[in-house]
Amino acid sequence: MILPLLLSLWSTMEHVFPLLLTWLGAVAAFSPTDTNPINLVVNQATGGFKLDVPNSSLNFNSAEIFFQVSGKLYRTADGSLKKTNIDDGLGKDTLGKYQYKSILWQAGGARVETYYRYYTDVPAVVFGQHFPDGANGTSVGNPDHTCTGFPTIALEGQAGLLAYLSFGGNMFGGASIGAGEWYYQTTGIRSGITGGPLVVFDRNLNTVVLSPFSEFMAASVWHNGTGSGGYGGEVNYGIMGDVENIPPNFDYQTILYYDKGINQALHEWGGALMRQYGKTRARTESDFSSNYIGYWTDNGAYYYYHTESGKNYEDTMVDVMAYTKEAGIPYRYLQLDSWWYYKGVAGGVKTWDARPDVFPSGLRALYEKIGLPIVAHNRYWAKDTTYAKQNGGNYSFIVEKQSTLSIPIDMTFWDDLFTQSAEWGLIVYEQDWLDVEFKGLKATLSSTSLGKQWLMQFGQAASSHDLNIQYCMANPRHALQSVQIPAVTQARVSGDYHPGNEQWRIGIGSIMAHALGVRPFKDTFWSTTNQTGSPYGHATEPYPRLQAAVATLSAGPVGPSDMVKGADVNLIMRSCNAEGLLLKPSRPATAIDLQIAQKAFQLDMGPKGEVWTTYSDIAGLRFGIILAADLQADWNINAVTAGFGEMMLGMAFTWPLTPSMTPFGTATENLLLKQCGKDDFAVWYTSPFLTLQNQTAMIIGETDKWVPVSPQRVKNILMFDSNLELSLAGAPGETVTMSFMVGAKGLVEIKCVLNEAGTATLNLNKEACY
Ligand SMILES: *[C@@H]1O[C@H](CO)[C@@H](O)[C@H](O)[C@H]1NC(C)=O
Ligand SMILES: *[C@@H]1O[C@H](CO)[C@@H](O)[C@H](O)[C@H]1NC(C)=O
Ligand SMILES: *[C@@H]1O[C@H](CO)[C@@H](O)[C@H](O)[C@H]1NC(C)=O
Ligand SMILES: *[C@@H]1O[C@H](CO)[C@@H](O)[C@H](O)[C@H]1NC(C)=O
Ligand SMILES: *[C@@H]1O[C@H](CO)[C@@H](O)[C@H](O)[C@H]1NC(C)=O
Ligand SMILES: *[C@@H]1O[C@H](CO)[C@@H](O)[C@H](O)[C@H]1NC(C)=O
Secondary structure, eight states: OHHHHHHHHHHHHHHHOHHHHHHTTOEEEOOOOSSOOOEEEEETTTSOEEEEOTTSSOEEEBOOOEEEETTEEEETTTTOSEEEEEEEEEEEETTEEEEEEEEEEEETTEEEEEEEEEESSSSEEEEEEEETTOEESOOOSOTTSBSEESSEEEOOSOTTSEEEEEOOSSTTTTSSOEEEEOSTTOOOOOOBTTOOOEEEEETTOEEEEEEEOSOTTTEEEEEEEETTTTEEEEEEEEEBTTOOEEOTTEEEEEEEEEEESHHHHHHHHHHHHHHHHTOOSHHHHTOHHHHBOOBOOSTTSTTSSOOSTTOOHHHHHHHHHHHHHHHTOOOOOEEEOGGGEEEOGGGOEEEEEEOTTTOTTHHHHHHHHHOOOEEEEEOOEETTOTTBGGGTOSBOEEEOTTOSEEEEOOHHHHHHHHHHHHTTTEEEEEEOOHHHHHHTOHHHHTOSSHHHHHHHHHHHHHHHTTOEEEEOSOOHHHHHHGGGOTTEEEEEOSOOOOTTOSTTOOTTHHHHHHHTTOEEEOOOBOSSSOOTTOTTTTOOOSOHHHHHHHHHHTTSOOOBOOOTTOOOHHHHHTSBOTTSBBOOOSSOOEEOHHHHHHHHHOSTTSOSSEEEEEEEEETTEEEEEEEEESBSSOEEEOTTTTTOOSOOOEEEEOSSHHHHOEEESSSSOOEEEOOBOSSSOEEEEEEEOEEETTEEEEEEEOTTSSSSSOTTTEEEEEEOSSOEEEEEEOSTTOEEEEEEEETTTEEEEEEEEOOTTSEEEEETTTTEEO
């Protein structure tokens, strides 16, 4: 009898004398290590925590823990969530070794556990919620709230110390990016079903990334602000608010990852997610339609729900391919958008097959006529889809009375669909409207497993049919889930292109796509300004060069969409080699940290406009690329602020080469980026000095390409005592002109004709290739 009495006395004391208990030592600190500097102190009385990073302004206090069970909210603030046990110890998982502390609670009839994993070899903390018995009656009746809350973080403190970047909306979280100061009046954090990873940083760019670390489709971040503006309050991590029950042994984790630098922290955070779920970059890097140029017909394209006058789509596509071939544009695939299949209720997909008015001879015949593989678009499933058993079809779907959509729950459906599509050359399945499909059904919003099952099923079917997937209109939850789906290799990161619109600003969205091992796609573009008779009235594209540069530097798909006889061939060929292989940098161009800090703090910290950087790494040498566009004021950049890290000393240059050459390579050698717009945007290149025995040389590369030194072109660089050899690759018979700056000679241009195998070795001293 004594033990239960003591326990209940103890728990009463906790609520009456929390401060006293803190005094009595009810706090437990984890020990920082060389690799994990985070200070994390758990308050064993409240289950909450304090977290900070030394030498930074990063400093967080938890808010209360809560769980909705059997229709009632159990929370630590009013004592209704009752602590029953505390446990701690050591453990190890995919992320590494950790110290843990777990607290068991009673929420009415359900046991729930909250736990901390403090990693010793990774600068990370994982917060877990575990439901040994599951829980019923968990819905709070609002999909944009969460029905559980741990960790919860108070928005507090004064302005000027911390800021946030918040991914949200669709397009892989790139369509609605929020940024601002992190303090007691913060608003604008992307929250609920369309919310996403949250990045918090100080003025020295000490950064933490917070996001779900498991059960990505079921988890949400909920900013519970106060007042009508919804400011301050707290940020809660938990299960989305309409989930009705949680199955036994369900486990949900949130990760907090620290690093110096916003790009760096996001990259390392993404790497941790990829390691945890076994996703590698190999499949993305070998993705055909990210590596070769293709022709697009999606929204914004000249031929979007629009054909040549008096012709059907089949003949129009054949004409486009004949024209582009004759013009010398080596398109390697064709994208077919939503105009070719059958629509049902509310514009959803009824049957994913070609309509005879569009392709009278069928998809197989089209594929044979154009001789190119196909990237094909798909939408949300209509409730009257012919595939569903409910409509006389062969497959299990969920169809809801109150919704216009339906969702497949049948692996054989996807297998059969992709077996058929193999016959007409499908290589990439583009699943669009991912957000609408998920949000449009009660079933997906109220389940912990259905959303994940849906994505995993078509992901697995794609893998077994050698297909890759492009996500379009993906919320951050879909984006995070893609770390468990190797077939997802590319994703749209901004809204739909329309000639003249602003969707090219993908510098921040690309950071997340790249962090998660997916190629960012800018969407299509016109390569010329005026294309008469388009479906967009008198719309024109004033900045085709900017569009082409952004697409190429993204390292993702490049997909122009010009009218027959309307392409700027020279501009398009700046992106690729003679057989359509994209000459891209080693990684996607991303906005520099100081651009993001400027956007968030609104101080004179960074460029006022777009400054993105990327590079090509070849044979241990780094060739930098800096894009500056729509810059409202001059801005000085150097190797460190460009994110190039330790660099060999060299020069930065742009065209025309002289007099633009500027020393570059350290934190003190500044390159002046001049105020510019969208037509006079600048692309700067950096190249290291190569010291040969009797001369200094610099590789300038192909001046007629956006990426003059690309790993797709320059396979290796050999340095001898007094000479330099480059192994080049491309199309058989292709002419490649490489430029160099050589000692006293100055600019040297060497023209190479590639052999039948599409290779050549360029010898600098001989100024020749063999
Ligand atoms: C904190 O920063 C100061 C100044 O930069 C440095 O000397 C010190 O070693 C840093 N301390 C830690 C714990 O990083
Ligand atoms: C939830 O409901 C199911 C079905 O009624 C029941 O079997 C299960 O025990 C309940 N779980 C909890 C934790 O109450
Ligand atoms: C959310 O915020 C409101 C207003 O501050 C507060 O009353 C409520 O307790 C909070 N809810 C939770 C679950 O934290
Ligand atoms: C269902 O499958 C059968 C056998 O493969 C096929 O003949 C039939 O056309 C399918 N039904 C529908 C509606 O697709
Ligand atoms: C596009 O058409 C307009 C109106 O005819 C013309 O003024 C402009 O010069 C054209 N631009 C280009 C790049 O051809
Ligand atoms: C450097 O030395 C090589 C090999 O001896 C020679 O071919 C080349 O012309 C020299 N270059 C200069 C600039 O002296």
